[in-house]
Structure formats: structure tokens, C-alpha cells
Amino acid sequence: MNITRKPIADGVNLTCLPARKFKTGLLSAQFVAPLSAQTAGAVALIPSVLRRGTVDAPDMGRLSARLDDLYGARIDETVRKIGEYQCAGFVASFLDDRFVPGSERLLEPVTALLGELFLRPVTENGVFLPAYFDSEKTNLLDAIGSIRNDKRLWAGRRLLSEMCAGEPYGVSRLGEEADVEALQVGGLYSSYRELLATAPLEIVYCGSASGEEVEDALRAALSGLPRGEIRTLPEMSPHAPRADVLHISDAMDVTQGKLEIGFSCDSDDYMALLMGNVLFGGSSNSKLFMNVREKLSLCYYASSAFHRKKNLITVSSGIEFGNYQAAFDEIMEQLRMVQAGDWEDWEIDSARSILLNSYASLGDGQGKLENFYLSRAVSGFDDTPESMSESVRTMSAERIIEAMRTVKLDTVYFLKGKEAAE
Amino acid sequence: MNFTQYDRIGERVYSKTLANGLELRVVSRPDYARKYAFFATRYGGMDTRFQLGGQWLDTPPGIAHYLEHKMFDTEDGNALQELAKNGAEPNAFTSNAMTGYYFDSTQHFEENLRILLSFVSVPYFTKESVDKEQGIIAQEIRMIEDNPDWQIYHRMVEAMYKQSTARIAIAGSVESIRDITAETLYRCHEAFYTPSNMILTVVGDVQPERVEEIAVEILPAAGGPVIPRDYGHEPPEVAVHELRRSMEVATPQFLTGFKCRPAEYGEDWLRQALIGELASDILLGESSPLYLKLYDDGLINSTFGGDYELLPGYACFYAGGDSRDARAVTDAITDEAARIAAGEFDMDLYRRLRRTMYGEYIRSFNSFETVAVSLTEGCFNGYDPFRFPELFETITPEDVRAFLRDNVTPENRVLSEIVPGDAGGDVDGTGA
Structure with missing residues (x-):
């Protein structure tokens, strides 16, 4: 795949991923903002309000009709947290021109509609329609509230917000309830205008059209983009090391406890950490899964994740309240084994296979491609699936051990039942 | 001559019925690294009453799903882990009218295909392993029954149909699965997991001839008899409004x-x-x-x-x-x-x-x-x-x-x- 990324307007970059194997084309356009508690809620809300209607297609019925005419094209609003940045915008997916009956083309009209959603929202008295603002604000509050219903998600959120308190990384993708509650239609409209004027815009296209065709369609669609001075994004802040381990617990009306553990890493060999994490808890053949879950039955699930952009590892597990200490000890023991290089050949082979499989199949999914290349553009990493595969193939046990020895316990979060708390 | 080209949707398919009755489909996907194999039997939650060896058998609700769980056990251990070691992602599901087993991988495709075809075609159950599964499936059933979306859908079907076996919950109930034994599982496998009741579909950049050779090598040479099934005698009217x-x-x-x-x-x-x-x-x-x-x-x-x-x-x-x-x-x-x-x-x-x-x-x-x-x-x-x-x-x-x-x-x-x-x-x- 001949991948290119180039500026096409002031602070607007286009990444082109040419591919003829898909039935559809994908076009994603995301504004990138620094993640911050003050603005996260507003940035998260903007795409949903924009998606409600444009000057020419001012309601759901007329917008759907436009999309129906384009052979069921989809334009979905998205909000993502990538490192300490927040990406908000739309992802469009539409039938590849080769499969459209007749000689009709979809790239141009879909891109035009995308531009319309960004630039020409339906307004009243110079701000968003209050009805659209109100209902989308309610939807966002519901979405934030529903995180609480999924206890695993909730516990993971709590760990990060405590562990990274005061750092942008501790801020939730959708913002906090109280901040969203306080949003007003006028203020949101100003935030939207500011985003248009100052936020870098990352565009990713994947499909069979040529780079020039995509560029032409985008130039036409975004010609009215009111650019001001484009903001330079701040660097990611490293996680501040903690002198003493932080212990936090909450009590809720639950039957299963959630033990979440955060570790800081102090190595810049991220490929070694990535692979060490797969060995530790990153797959269904990992030490956490095979020992804490399968062998000792201490938990319903146990897995770990490597947060590459912030150099953290987090462990997530669901346990019976009474197993807290045993589960904690066993998780720490498994980490110690990885740090000591105490693993069998099949474990490292399996970790290698899992990573190679995921890099090899990255190019087979448009969504996965978009996410990877957006993330790469936003965080400034320059690795490719090929370079990562090569690194996995040649990774030595010594490098993994060295990198994993920098992994240090930072924060322990426990969600327990109300009765257990009494 | 076994290739069909579908220009309007951009597909090319190799289709063949093998000597043992197995239906084979290989969908060409050049430029993809992923290779996907799906091996399915025409047997699901609604096939509880059928004829085998001239006799009508009534089997417990939930048995097709139970069988799916137990198929991963092999004499040497567990096929899931074998496949996972090769970096493949295996899984299975049971619906009303089919049970499907599959894996997705970018490496060792042929070896993975061999594992898939053999664990699905060779049953290996013991009383202990069947009994042990009771608790696991009972938990799964309780989880399903707690799900309002499932309840509302299941009850709609029950209101609409009086006799059809489509009314039967695919996983059965905690009570119905208690009657499942290794012997019954073997009989269901014997009836429905024959090549002539199954289809193997492979999607990816593979050679169809190789897929065919492996299927011939691993699967039984003979198919099985047609199994008459009884889905219930359904009147046109609904059961309750x-x-x-x-x-x-x-x-x-x-x-x-x-x-x-x-x-x-x-x-x-x-x-x-x-x-x-x-x-x-x-x-x-x-x-x-x-x-x-x-x-x-x-x-x-x-x-x-x-x-x-x-x-x-x-x-x-x-x-x-x-x-x-x-x-x-x-x-x-x-x-x-x-x-x-x-x-x-x-x-x-x-x-x-x-x-x-x-x-x-x-x-x-x-x-x-x-x-x-x-x-x-x-x-x-x-x-x-x-x-x-x-x-x-x-x-x-x-x-x-x-x-x-x-x-x-x-x-x-x-x-x-x-x-x-x-x-x-x-x-x-x-x-x-």
C-alpha cells in the first residue's frame, strides 16, 4: 500500500490509503484538540449536534433521504481519545464507485455532505437550534451515565482518573457529567467556531479513488472553512512517578468486585513493553489468563493493557470480594515472573504470533486502518505495521526483561460491594 | 469449471459438492492477509426431534448448543488452545438452524484448517467432561435469561408460534440441560455432523484445490443418511396476542x-x-x-x-x-x-x-x-x-x-x- 500524508489546506492533512479490495470507501475527518477537563464535554457534544441537520437538510428525515439517495452512505459522528488528545468529527462510509449501478459517483456528493455537516449547521439566532442542542446534551449525559452501568468500564475509568489526576490522560473521552450539565447553547456554538478556526483537521481516506480525486472533492467541500491561527498541540506529558502506592476503593451495589491496578513504565523501548504486556496479560494465552483465571480460578477475567502513548500498564480483573488479597498477590507474582524472564517457549511464541497476526490483518479492515493511521498522525509516531512486525520477530528475551523491570506499581483501585464495605 | 464470477458485486467463488456430500465454497479474496474458515452443520436449537436409524428421537432443548461447547474437547486436550497457539482466533456459535465453527488467521492456514476439520468431525466426550460443562452452561443460560432484550424477543416468538420448535430457547433451560449425557451427544453428532449435512466455506487468498485436498484427507469418506426432522405442526394463527x-x-x-x-x-x-x-x-x-x-x-x-x-x-x-x-x-x-x-x-x-x-x-x-x-x-x-x-x-x-x-x-x-x-x-x- 502506497500511503501518503500531506497538507491540503491550512492545518488540514490528508492521509490516503489506496485500496481496491473493499466494497466501500471510507472518509474520516477529525478535529484534534488537547484533552482537557474544561473542554472535553463541549468537544464531545459538537459532532452530535452537527449531525442533526444542515441548512439544506435541516432534519433527520431530510438527512436520511440524502444518504438513502447515495446508496445508503453512512456518516457517523465519532469522539475518540488518542493519548492526551481528543479527536471529534465524522466517519463516512459509502459504496465504492465500482459497485454503483450506472456511472454514478459517490465520493464527491458524500464528501460534499460531510463538508456541509461541518460548515453549515442549521442555526437559529446565530447559534445551534436549541431543540437539537438540548436533546443531544441529554444523549451525551445518558452516555456518560451509562458508563456507570458497565462496572468493568467504570472501574477502568476510575483507575485512570485517580492514577492520572491532574494530567490530561485522566480526563474521560466524553467529559464529566457536571461539565456537560453546565454547557449552554451559545457557549457550545462559540466552541464550535473556535474548533473550526484553530484545531488541526486530520483526514483519512481509504478506497479506490486516486489521491487527486479525493483532494479535489475535499477542497470543494471544505472551501468555506473559516481558518484562523492554527493551534500547536501541546506535547504529551509523562506520568509523574509516585513515591507511595495510591490505594482507592469505592463501594457500589454489585455482586462482583473489580480490581484494577495501574503501573508506570520507565523504559523507552516500547516494543519490548508491548510484547512484555502480551506475555503478562494481553491475550487468552497470557500469564494472567492462564494462571489467575484458569489455574487458580481467582477471577472471572484478568487482563492487562499497555498504554503506549502514556507508558502505563493497567490490569483489569473481576473477582469475588474475599479474593482481593489472593488475586492481587497472584497478579504481582505473574508480573515478577515476566520480569525474571520466567516463561516457556510456547508463551513467547504465542505472544509473537498474536502480534504478527494483528499487524498482518490490519490492512484487511478499513476501520482498523483508519484508526491506526489517525492515531499515528495525531501522536507523531512513525512506525508501520511492517516495522512493528520486524521488531516483534527480532525481539530478544533480554530486551523484554530489561524493559519490564522498569514496570512499577503505582495505583490500586478496588470496586467492592456495599455489604462488603460495612 | 467450478468457478463462478459475480461481476456486479466483485466476487469469485469456487463451488463443489465432494464425493462424501460435503458442500465446499472458496471465496477468492486476493490482497487480503486474513484467511477465514467456517465449518457448519445444518443443525441448531430447533432440531430437537429427528429420526435416526428408523426411530424418532426426542432430545433435550439446548442440546445442539451443549454439543457445540463440548466439540472443542479432543483426546489430546483442547482445540481452542491449539488454534490460539498458531495465532488463530477460533470460535463457534449455535443458532436456531445451524451450528458453525470458525477461525481467522494470517499464518499456518493449512494446519489450522486441519485442526478445525478434525475437532468438529471427531467427537470426544467423557462423563466427567460433560458433567463439568453443566455448571458453565447453566451460568450462561442464567445470564441470557437476565437479558431483557432476549426475554422480550423469546416471549414474542412464544406468543406467535404454538408448536414450531423455533420456540425452543437455543441454549435450553437450566432444567432441560440436566438430562444431557455423553451418549445423547454422541447420537446427535452421529446424526448431524456428517459431511453430507455440512458446508465448509473459506474466504481469503487460498488455493481452492488445497482446501479440497485437506477436506478429503481429514473428513470421513462417506456422507450420512438424510435425517428427517420434525419442526412441529404449526397452525396459521398465533398462540396469544x-x-x-x-x-x-x-x-x-x-x-x-x-x-x-x-x-x-x-x-x-x-x-x-x-x-x-x-x-x-x-x-x-x-x-x-x-x-x-x-x-x-x-x-x-x-x-x-x-x-x-x-x-x-x-x-x-x-x-x-x-x-x-x-x-x-x-x-x-x-x-x-x-x-x-x-x-x-x-x-x-x-x-x-x-x-x-x-x-x-x-x-x-x-x-x-x-x-x-x-x-x-x-x-x-x-x-x-x-x-x-x-x-x-x-x-x-x-x-x-x-x-x-x-x-x-x-x-x-x-x-x-x-x-x-x-x-x-x-x-x-x-x-x-
Whole structure:
């Protein structure tokens, strides 16, 4: 795949991923903002309000009709947290021109509609329609509230917000309830205008059209983009090391406890950490899964994740309240084994296979491609699936051990039942 | 000569029936690293009563799903781990009319295919391993039964069908699975896991001849007899018009279903499915006047949606979501269907929705899973899903009108509701 990324307007970059194997084309356009508690809620809300209607297609019925005419094209609003940045915008997916009956083309009209959603929202008295603002604000509050219903998600959120308190990384993708509650239609409209004027815009296209065709369609669609001075994004802040381990617990009306553990890493060999994490808890053949879950039955699930952009590892597990200490000890023991290089050949082979499989199949999914290349553009990493595969193939046990020895316990979060708390 | 080229959707398929009766489909996907194999038997939750060796057997509800769980056990251990060691991602599912086993991998494809074909075709159960599974599946069943979406759907089917085995919960109940033994599992495997009752579909950049050679090498040389099945003698009328239950939910939810004429084996099946889906979009899809009106009136929200489903001897058109007044929504759907059936037809809407459906169908073939499952369903029900564009062209507005007129009527209608309250409290209505 001949991948290119180039500026096409002031602070607007286009990444082109040419591919003829898909039935559809994908076009994603995301504004990138620094993640911050003050603005996260507003940035998260903007795409949903924009998606409600444009000057020419001012309601759901007329917008759907436009999309129906384009052979069921989809334009979905998205909000993502990538490192300490927040990406908000739309992802469009539409039938590849080769499969459209007749000689009709979809790239141009879909891109035009995308531009319309960004630039020409339906307004009243110079701000968003209050009805659209109100209902989308309610939807966002519901979405934030529903995180609480999924206890695993909730516990993971709590760990990060405590562990990274005061750092942008501790801020939730959708913002906090109280901040969203306080949003007003006028203020949101100003935030939207500011985003248009100052936020870098990352565009990713994947499909069979040529780079020039995509560029032409985008130039036409975004010609009215009111650019001001484009903001330079701040660097990611490293996680501040903690002198003493932080212990936090909450009590809720639950039957299963959630033990979440955060570790800081102090190595810049991220490929070694990535692979060490797969060995530790990153797959269904990992030490956490095979020992804490399968062998000792201490938990319903146990897995770990490597947060590459912030150099953290987090462990997530669901346990019976009474197993807290045993589960904690066993998780720490498994980490110690990885740090000591105490693993069998099949474990490292399996970790290698899992990573190679995921890099090899990255190019087979448009969504996965978009996410990877957006993330790469936003965080400034320059690795490719090929370079990562090569690194996995040649990774030595010594490098993994060295990198994993920098992994240090930072924060322990426990969600327990109300009765257990009494 | 076994290749078929489908230019309109950009597919090329190798099809063959092997000497042992196995149906083989290999869908070429050059430029993809992923290789996906799907091995399925025409046997699911609704196949509880069948004839084997001249005798009718009644097996416990949930047995097909139980068998699926146990198939991963091999004499040497567990096939899941074998596949995972090769970086493959294996899994399986049981539906009403099929059980499918699959893996997805970028390396060691042939070795993985051998593992898949052998663990599915060679059963290995012991009393201990079968007993041990009881607890695991019982937990799974409790989880399913706690799910309001499942409850509301299952109860809708129960209201609509009196005798059809489509009423049976795929996983069975905690009680019904207690009667499952290693012997019964072996008998079900003997009846349904024969090559002539199965299909192997591979999607990816592979050589079809190699897939065929491996299938011949691993699978039994002989197929099996045709197994007569009894899906129950279903009368045309519904069992009961309304069912309501209370559960721990935040808002009231409903599904309204219409019992439809089942489809015939063959291309009629696909045609019927397409007409049903198009009728659903026109009647109550997101662009329909009814949807917009109900949404504006606050009677439905974004959870609202509908679908059309076909199984052997079973067809159902349904819609639902959250609503504070399920009855009003149900009446509005029935009235609107009658209005459209009587001849008021928005041709502009019809033309647009056809476009959307066309786009959605072709889009869905991006997914290897969808391709494999569609080909399997097509094979079991006698049609070729890749002939979709040709078949779609033959559908007329009159087909849609006739569908609504014949099926979406007050007589065929049932309403299943879940209202907030204590879990499990039945507050069944008495019928309309």
C-alpha cells in the first residue's frame, strides 16, 4: 500500500490509503484538540449536534433521504481519545464507485455532505437550534451515565482518573457529567467556531479513488472553512512517578468486585513493553489468563493493557470480594515472573504470533486502518505495521526483561460491594 | 469449471459438492492477509426431534448448543488452545438452524484448517467432561435469561408460534440441560455432523484445490443418511396476542411481531427475505413517515427498529424498542401497513430505500463472517446469496404491498412487553 500524508489546506492533512479490495470507501475527518477537563464535554457534544441537520437538510428525515439517495452512505459522528488528545468529527462510509449501478459517483456528493455537516449547521439566532442542542446534551449525559452501568468500564475509568489526576490522560473521552450539565447553547456554538478556526483537521481516506480525486472533492467541500491561527498541540506529558502506592476503593451495589491496578513504565523501548504486556496479560494465552483465571480460578477475567502513548500498564480483573488479597498477590507474582524472564517457549511464541497476526490483518479492515493511521498522525509516531512486525520477530528475551523491570506499581483501585464495605 | 464470477458485486467463488456430500465454497479474496474458515452443520436449537436409524428421537432443548461447547474437547486436550497457539482466533456459535465453527488467521492456514476439520468431525466426550460443562452452561443460560432484550424477543416468538420448535430457547433451560449425557451427544453428532449435512466455506487468498485436498484427507469418506426432522405442526394463527412481564429495567420495552407465511426452499427464500426487509424499511425504517412521526410524538426513540426473519417453517416480521405506549405504536404500525397495502405508495421513498438496501447488501460483503454465513444459509435453504443484484431487480412495489397486506395484519399480530418492576413477575394479558 502506497500511503501518503500531506497538507491540503491550512492545518488540514490528508492521509490516503489506496485500496481496491473493499466494497466501500471510507472518509474520516477529525478535529484534534488537547484533552482537557474544561473542554472535553463541549468537544464531545459538537459532532452530535452537527449531525442533526444542515441548512439544506435541516432534519433527520431530510438527512436520511440524502444518504438513502447515495446508496445508503453512512456518516457517523465519532469522539475518540488518542493519548492526551481528543479527536471529534465524522466517519463516512459509502459504496465504492465500482459497485454503483450506472456511472454514478459517490465520493464527491458524500464528501460534499460531510463538508456541509461541518460548515453549515442549521442555526437559529446565530447559534445551534436549541431543540437539537438540548436533546443531544441529554444523549451525551445518558452516555456518560451509562458508563456507570458497565462496572468493568467504570472501574477502568476510575483507575485512570485517580492514577492520572491532574494530567490530561485522566480526563474521560466524553467529559464529566457536571461539565456537560453546565454547557449552554451559545457557549457550545462559540466552541464550535473556535474548533473550526484553530484545531488541526486530520483526514483519512481509504478506497479506490486516486489521491487527486479525493483532494479535489475535499477542497470543494471544505472551501468555506473559516481558518484562523492554527493551534500547536501541546506535547504529551509523562506520568509523574509516585513515591507511595495510591490505594482507592469505592463501594457500589454489585455482586462482583473489580480490581484494577495501574503501573508506570520507565523504559523507552516500547516494543519490548508491548510484547512484555502480551506475555503478562494481553491475550487468552497470557500469564494472567492462564494462571489467575484458569489455574487458580481467582477471577472471572484478568487482563492487562499497555498504554503506549502514556507508558502505563493497567490490569483489569473481576473477582469475588474475599479474593482481593489472593488475586492481587497472584497478579504481582505473574508480573515478577515476566520480569525474571520466567516463561516457556510456547508463551513467547504465542505472544509473537498474536502480534504478527494483528499487524498482518490490519490492512484487511478499513476501520482498523483508519484508526491506526489517525492515531499515528495525531501522536507523531512513525512506525508501520511492517516495522512493528520486524521488531516483534527480532525481539530478544533480554530486551523484554530489561524493559519490564522498569514496570512499577503505582495505583490500586478496588470496586467492592456495599455489604462488603460495612 | 467450478468457478463462478459475480461481476456486479466483485466476487469469485469456487463451488463443489465432494464425493462424501460435503458442500465446499472458496471465496477468492486476493490482497487480503486474513484467511477465514467456517465449518457448519445444518443443525441448531430447533432440531430437537429427528429420526435416526428408523426411530424418532426426542432430545433435550439446548442440546445442539451443549454439543457445540463440548466439540472443542479432543483426546489430546483442547482445540481452542491449539488454534490460539498458531495465532488463530477460533470460535463457534449455535443458532436456531445451524451450528458453525470458525477461525481467522494470517499464518499456518493449512494446519489450522486441519485442526478445525478434525475437532468438529471427531467427537470426544467423557462423563466427567460433560458433567463439568453443566455448571458453565447453566451460568450462561442464567445470564441470557437476565437479558431483557432476549426475554422480550423469546416471549414474542412464544406468543406467535404454538408448536414450531423455533420456540425452543437455543441454549435450553437450566432444567432441560440436566438430562444431557455423553451418549445423547454422541447420537446427535452421529446424526448431524456428517459431511453430507455440512458446508465448509473459506474466504481469503487460498488455493481452492488445497482446501479440497485437506477436506478429503481429514473428513470421513462417506456422507450420512438424510435425517428427517420434525419442526412441529404449526397452525396459521398465533398462540396469544399479548404477553407482558416485569423485569428490572429502566424503561418499558416492547416488540410487536407479525406471523408471516414461511418461505419455500429455493430462490423464493431469498426473494421473500428481500421483500420482507424492503417492506420493513418502507413501513418503519428511519426514513419512513411513520418513524419520523412516532419519533416526533415521543412514542419511540433511537432504540426503535424492525426486521424480518426466516427459518424452516417459520417467518416473522417484527419491530420494537423502548416506548411509554407500546400499544399506540403497535396500532400505528398496523394502520400504516394497511394504508400502504391499499395503494398509497410513495414511489420516491421506495426508489431511495431500494438504493439504501442495495448499498447495505454489498457493503455487508466486506465482512468475511457475513460472506461465509450468507453462503451457508443459502446452501441450507437452496439459494445463492451472491445473485442478490439480479433477484433484487425482479422485486416490484406490488410485491411489497402484497407482503404487507397478507402478513402485517391485526390477526397475525402479537405484542411482547417488558415493564419496570420486580424481576420475573408475570403480568400476562389475556389476549386482545
